[in-house]
Amino acid sequence: MEAYLSEWLSLIIRWFHVIAGVAWIGASFYFVWLDNHLREPPDWKKQKGIKGDLWAIHGGGFYEVAKYRLGPEQMPRELHWFKWEAYSTWLSGMALLFVVYYMGSPGYLIDPSKAQLSGGAAIAIGLGTLLAVMVIYEALIRSPLADNGKAFGLVLFAILVLVSWGLFQVFSGRGAYIHVGAVIGTIMVANVFLGIIPAQRALVGAVARGEEPGERVAHLAALAKLRSTHNNYLTLPVIFIMISNHYPLFYSHPHGWAILAAIGFITAYARHYFNLRHQDINKPSILVIAGVLTIALIWALAPAPRPAPQQTSNQPAVTDADIQTLMDTHCIACHAPEPSHPAFQAPPAGIALQDLSLLLQHRDKVRQSAVNSHYMPLGNPTGMTEDERQALGRWLDEQ
Structure with a gap:
């Protein structure tokens, strides 16, 4: 029953998070489009x-x-604010982080092969990273560096790459990805809470008092627009991270942090084309370069061709019985019609592996997650060895 209720809780929070995110990102895209037109x-x-x-x-x-x-001659009777889309997206995202990663299966966050972390230590690292990067960003956005858009972008990108690399040294790939997303989301909501809304309150206050908005209000308004622009460039990378947990091809790669950095750069760069296009500046070369970089990334991640299977004296024959034993030991607790693992109400991703015909049906996903990337078993609580992974790979090749 606990796993069943946990599934519902995760679904409800995730659903609300997506709805709130659509509202926030939609508003962000619209107002940047509006300003540029x-x-x-x-x-x-x-x-x-x-x-x-x-x-x-x-x-x-x-x-x-x-x-x-700056402002109209007098305050309008009804004024619409855009802030709760941002706040509810961040709050629901943090709730999801706690439910799925901090209170859910430890394997989603902790990888013992990287670092022997307790649950409390992992949470402290995750939340501490969010706070530290937000403080650094706030210091930068309030410094003279904010006057140089390109330099600021390069510094922020370098910080996020460093955070991605660092989290990959202590967390599972999936846990690292989601925390990079949480870092970006925290920067974005801080832009709203600490910059955009205070600037708007100062402007509204001046108009309500019948005052001409002065230099301070004008400066705050300009800085708020800059923060809004930063959020606009961060939206596509954070959307990718939101869906990345479905694709271990990326986060389970040994250099997953670099893949994330590459995708973040490509998506933000592609967004730049549309921001310019809205200003009647057409630079299709930006999309061409983004497309070429995407193709290069696809090529770089492509698996090497597997040699034809051949039996040698150093590779003992792998029987069906051997593989069935391996599956019973390492997989069936989760990947069964009715999992015995307390964290799951149903088999993850709907993949049940209780017999070898089903294993062959999902052979490509099994190879990627258990043989190539070592992502499965989740957190490896059963201690699946490298020899067992290689045996599974050879058996899949021979079928």
Whole structure:
């Protein structure tokens, strides 16, 4: 019953997290698009303090949108804020981190072959990393470095690569990936909570008091726009991390941290094309380069061709009985129609391996996760040896 309720809890939180994330990222994409499509307004609008405007059509009607340079002459009766999308995404993401990684199966987070960590130590490393990177980012965004967009981007990218590498030294690949995602998500929500919303409150306060927004408010507004732009570039990498737990090809690779860095760079660079395109700056070479880099990554990760199986004196024959014993020892506790492992109500990914015909049906996934990447068994609590993995690989080759 505990595993059953845990599955429901994980599902509900994950579902809410995805819904909130769609709302937040959708709003982020829309407002960056909006800013980049604003055009110089007519003189009568300029006299009212309007910086730019645009016309759009959607839902069977025309929309006229205007952005003020700082604020209108008087506070509107109803003002819509965009903040709870960000807060609810982060809060649900942290809840999911605790339910799945901190309170769920230890194998999702801890890899004994990398570091012998207790649950408390792993949690302290994870949360400590989130806090440390957020503090560093806040120091940088408030420093003169923020005035140089390219330099700031390179420094932030280097920090995230270092964090990715460091987490891979102590956590499982899947645990490292999700924590890099949590680091990025924490930076993004800190941008909203510590920068964007305070700037908007200062601007609203000045307008409500009937004051002309001064230099301080203008500076806060400019910095808020910069934070919003940073969030826009971070969205595609963080979306990839959100779905990456389904693909051990990436996080179980010995150099998974470098793969994550490459994908983060490619996706953020591709996003740059669209941000420029919204400003009527068309640079298709950006997408071409991103595509070439993606193809290069696919080629680099491609498995080497397997030689034809051949029996040698150093490789004893592997029988069906040997493999059935191996599966009973290392796999069936989780990958059975009714798992005996307390963390699972159903076989992970719907893969049941109670007989050899099912093993052959899922041979490619088994090879990737148990032979090539060593990701399975999860956390290796049964102590599956390298010889057993190689025997499983040879048996799969021979079938």
